[in-house]
Amino acid sequence: MALTTKHQLFSPGGLIKFLIKYNTIFIFVLLLIFSAMISDVFFTSINLSNLLKQVSGIGIISIGMLLVILTGGIDLSVGSFVALLAVTFAIMVNTFILPVAIVITIISGFLLGSVSGYLVAYQKMAPFIATLALMTIARGMGFIYSKGSPITFKTPGGEFMANFANNSFLGVPNIAIIFIVIVVIAQVLLYYNVFGRLIIAIGSNEEASRLSGIKVNKYKFLVYAISGALAATAAIIVASRTNLGSPNMGMAWELDAIAAVVVGGASLNGGKGSAVNTLMGVLILGLIGNILNLLNVPSYPQQVVKGVIIVFAVLLQRFEDKH
Amino acid sequence: MQLNTTIPKLYFNLENDIDMNNSESEYRLEMNGISKSFGVVSVLKNVNLKVKHGEIHALIGENGAGKSTLMKILSGVHQKDGGQVVLNGEEINPKNTHEGQLLGISVVYQELSLVNDLSVAENIYLHKLGANKFWMNWKKITSDAGKLIKSLGFDINPAAIVRDLSIVQKQVVEIAKALSEDTKILVLDEPTTVFGPTDTQKLFDNLIRLKKEGVSIIYISHHLEEIFKIADTVTVLKDGVETGSKAVSETNTDEVIRLMIGRELKDLYPVRNVKISEEPIFSVKNLTAKDTLVNNVSFSVHAGEVLGIAGLGGSGRTETAKLIFGADKKKSGTITLGGIDLNITCPAKAVKHAIGFVSEDRKEEGVFLPLSVGRNISVTNFKPISNKFGFIYSAKEIANVVGLIDKLSIKTHSRNVIVENLSGGNQQKVALAKWLSIDSKIIIIDEPTRGVDVGAKIEIYNLINEVARKGVGVIVISSDMPEIMGISDRILVMHKGTIFGELPKEKFSEENILRYSIGKNLKS
Numbered sequence: 001m002a003l004t005t006k007h008q009l010f011s012p013g014g015l016i017k018f019l020i021k022y023n024t025i026f027i028f029v030l031l032l033i034f035s036a037m038i039s040d041v042f043f044t045s046i047n048l049s050n051l052l053k054q055v056s057g058i059g060i061i062s063i064g065m066l067l068v069i070l071t072g073g074i075d076l077s078v079g080s081f082v083a084l085l086a087v088t089f090a091i092m093v094n095t096f097i098l099p100v101a102i103v104i105t106i107i108s109g110f111l112l113g114s115v116s117g118y119l120v121a122y123q124k125m126a127p128f129i130a131t132l133a134l135m136t137i138a139r140g141m142g143f144i145y146s147k148g149s150p151i152t153f154k155t156p157g158g159e160f161m162a163n164f165a166n167n168s169f170l171g172v173p174n175i176a177i178i179f180i181v182i183v184v185i186a187q188v189l190l191y192y193n194v195f196g197r198l199i200i201a202i203g204s205n206e207e208a209s210r211l212s213g214i215k216v217n218k219y220k221f222l223v224y225a226i227s228g229a230l231a232a233t234a235a236i237i238v239a240s241r242t243n244l245g246s247p248n249m250g251m252a253w254e255l256d257a258i259a260a261v262v263v264g265g266a267s268l269n270g271g272k273g274s275a276v277n278t279l280m281g282v283l284i285l286g287l288i289g290n291i292l293n294l295l296n297v298p299s300y301p302q303q304v305v306k307g308v309i310i311v312f313a314v315l316l317q318r319f320e321d322k323h
Numbered sequence: 324m325q326l327n328t329t330i331p332k333l334y335f336n337l338e339n340d341i342d343m344n345n346s347e348s349e350y351r352l353e354m355n356g357i358s359k360s361f362g363v364v365s366v367l368k369n370v371n372l373k374v375k376h377g378e379i380h381a382l383i384g385e386n387g388a389g390k391s392t393l394m395k396i397l398s399g400v401h402q403k404d405g406g407q408v409v410l411n412g413e414e415i416n417p418k419n420t421h422e423g424q425l426l427g428i429s430v431v432y433q434e435l436s437l438v439n440d441l442s443v444a445e446n447i448y449l450h451k452l453g454a455n456k457f458w459m460n461w462k463k464i465t466s467d468a469g470k471l472i473k474s475l476g477f478d479i480n481p482a483a484i485v486r487d488l489s490i491v492q493k494q495v496v497e498i499a500k501a502l503s504e505d506t507k508i509l510v511l512d513e514p515t516t517v518f519g520p521t522d523t524q525k526l527f528d529n530l531i532r533l534k535k536e537g538v539s540i541i542y543i544s545h546h547l548e549e550i551f552k553i554a555d556t557v558t559v560l561k562d563g564v565e566t567g568s569k570a571v572s573e574t575n576t577d578e579v580i581r582l583m584i585g586r587e588l589k590d591l592y593p594v595r596n597v598k599i600s601e602e603p604i605f606s607v608k609n610l611t612a613k614d615t616l617v618n619n620v621s622f623s624v625h626a627g628e629v630l631g632i633a634g635l636g637g638s639g640r641t642e643t644a645k646l647i648f649g650a651d652k653k654k655s656g657t658i659t660l661g662g663i664d665l666n667i668t669c670p671a672k673a674v675k676h677a678i679g680f681v682s683e684d685r686k687e688e689g690v691f692l693p694l695s696v697g698r699n700i701s702v703t704n705f706k707p708i709s710n711k712f713g714f715i716y717s718a719k720e721i722a723n724v725v726g727l728i729d730k731l732s733i734k735t736h737s738r739n740v741i742v743e744n745l746s747g748g749n750q751q752k753v754a755l756a757k758w759l760s761i762d763s764k765i766i767i768i769d770e771p772t773r774g775v776d777v778g779a780k781i782e783i784y785n786l787i788n789e790v791a792r793k794g795v796g797v798i799v800i801s802s803d804m805p806e807i808m809g810i811s812d813r814i815l816v817m818h819k820g821t822i823f824g825e826l827p828k829e830k831f832s833e834e835n836i837l838r839y840s841i842g843k844n845l846k847s
Contacts, residue, residue: 201441203440211400213421254669270439
């Protein structure tokens with residue numbers, strides 16, 4: 001953090017405070033140890049590599065969700081955006097050269113998010129409603145655009161992306177690297193850059209921010225647009241992994257993103273949250289899915305376990321807040 | 324309009340360098356003939372306010388007199404309907420607080436307007452953050468913030484997150500924030516509400532220092548003794564009209580009060596002739612809290628008695644009240660009402676046993692701001708006005724509520740007025756009315772007149788007297804010494820979570836209360 005004291009650790013009671021404050025990381029480490037003990041397949045490079053590939057898409061969306069939640073809003077449309085934008089990317093990659101396809105997709109994502117942003121910031125619509133509407137619209141558009149069926153990559157550009165998405169660099173999957181870079185950029189923005197501090201200020205006390213001359217509407221607008229652009233990035237990655245864009249992608253991903261942000265300690269009221277902790281939240285939820293898979297737990301009980309973990313994580317945050 | 328805000332700063336600096344003490348007018352600020360209405364309600368009528376360079380100018384008046392509105396027009400929050408505002412000879416018309424700040428006008432509000440999740444330094448320089456820069460010199464604003472706070476005589480870490488500060492520290496940050504830019508006019512709205520005597524003195528020292536540096540200070544306060552201590556001039560508003568403006572040295576408290584409420588004030592504390600019962604109706608024995616500092620508290624209350632509880636901030640008075648009322652958890656001890664031991668585990672139980680509690684923080688804990696006056700009053704007990712399926716008889720509710728509004732002289736157009744829109748004093752009366760509507764036997768009132776003007780204060784004291792007359796036992800917690808001595812029959816003084824001493828009426832004095840408050844026995 002840019003401006004917080006680092007001397008807390010070395011004071012009496014400081015260690016307990018430290019443990020409580022960084023509880024997300026501790027839950028994650030505990031889960032890691034637990035996984036290693038439970039299954040000897042866990043710590044293999046194949047499994048870890050797969051795990052990272054699986055969480056990257058949702059992870060990138062979660063960062064966008066974090067920014068929106070920090071301003072006190074919510075974005076229900078990201079899952080549908082992923083579907084629509086994956087379809088868009090597939091069509092673009094089959095029509096244009098790769099760089100053009102990527103740029104068009106990301107710009108489209110930014111524009112889609114801008115619609116929500118405009119409705120929330122300038123038309124004063126409740127974020128829940130505005131993004132809910134966009135969610136349904138985008139999902140529908142995805143089906144229209146793709147005529148109901150997935151669109152496979154047919155060009156060398158597409159092939160390149162497919163390879164890229166499934167390969168690794170120095171043992172780390174490429175798409176995971178992209179995810180981590182986005183996390184780092186977000187963390188730096190939030191804690192060392194004016195833009196990030198303003199986002200937090202707006203979520204923490206919108207009225208005080210407005211009275212201090214902060215252009216609240218502009219920033220609220222921007223976070224939704226950025227969320228859209230990040231959804232586009234996730235869409236490109238997800239489509240490339242499977243070599244196609246499908247209107248069925250991203251189902252309920254917005255809920256997973258919200259869960260990751262909340263498990264990562266952010267407050268749904270805004271003003272509180274960090275990118276690194278959201279990363280932890282993403283990994284924790286991904287880990288749980290991974291362990292349960294390795295233990296051959298069928299998918300429905302997996303949902304139950306996930307839900308229970310979310311409840312515990314939030315209760316733990318409240319315990320932290322009280323102390 | 325954009326152009327207008329970037330150029331004046333240079334222009335003013337020039338003017339100041341050349342003309343500061345030679346400007347045609349002896350006044351730095353003149354508000355002439357200011358009028359403002361909100362819809363059909365006229366809030367300010369032709370008000371004049373003239374403030375000199377380097378003076379402390381007190382602005383007083385009852386709640387609803389228009390002081391806050393006048394200041395909001397000055398700072399840019401509201402736009403005036405008529406009149407003109409002249410600063411250093413130039414007419415100004417700020418459209419928002421940012422423009423106001425650029426002109427050198429800074430306001431410290433009553434309600435804290437800090438961003439809890441940012442650091443102290445970021446809050447102080449929040450307007451700098453908002454000025455559209457991409458990069459911020461964090462080191463510089465942190466050290467500047469630190470220097471600013473030090474110069475005010477306080478010690479707060481500028482990198483600390485505001486959420487973790489105490490309420491006093493937050494108020495200091497608010498004041499530092501107002502001083503972070505080149506301030507020509509500093510407006511303080513009830514700044515000492517949360518301060519104890521030492522911090523109030525620190526604030527005064529700072530104000531006098533600022534005054535010497537040439538800053539003009541407009542000081543809004545209900546504490547007349549403060550005004551006579553540090554203000555040079557006092558202007559009084561009543562019902563949106565300026566009733567008088569005098570040099571403090573040429574007037575006195577009585578005259579000022581008369582200007583405020585338009586009538587002579589014989590007695591601030593109305594006499595109460597109530598027969599107090601022989602036997603106590605309510606008593607607590609060895610009451611100790613689980614999580615707060617309340618420890619081994621024992622006392623009793625008689626019917627018709629007003630029992631005052633005094634003590635310094637943090638001595639456990641509010642915590643004791645909350646414990647009795649069931650808002651905090653009890654570790655041990657008994658609470659007895661009418662001879663029966665009560666087992667109060669939550670406020671609902673306390674209400675059932677006819678114990679009422681009016682909190683010191685009425686906005687957060689006393690009233691339902693977005694609801695109407697009528698609904699606020701009915702909320703404690705819908706039983707007498709609803710049928711067995713839970714539907715409310717509106718006629719009964721209305722009759723009940725209207726009767727109370729009338730009795731308490733709550734100034735409101737109708738029972739449908741939203742409580743948020745009432746003045747502080749009237750909100751307080753609504754908070755009280757809640758308990759009267761259910762015939763409570765014991766009512767605990769915490770800081771009955773905090774943030775309430777003189778006129779409404781008397782009405783609340785009359786209310787308390789009437790409540791006592793009905794045979795209710797009233798426990799009043801107050802930090803206002805003249806007040807607690809003026810309205811209590813007996814005073815208990817708390818110190819470090821327990822009752823240190825009891826004062827009968829003959830022994831009432833500020834010195835005695837203070838001695839007990841700090842744990843010292845009386846002089847014999």
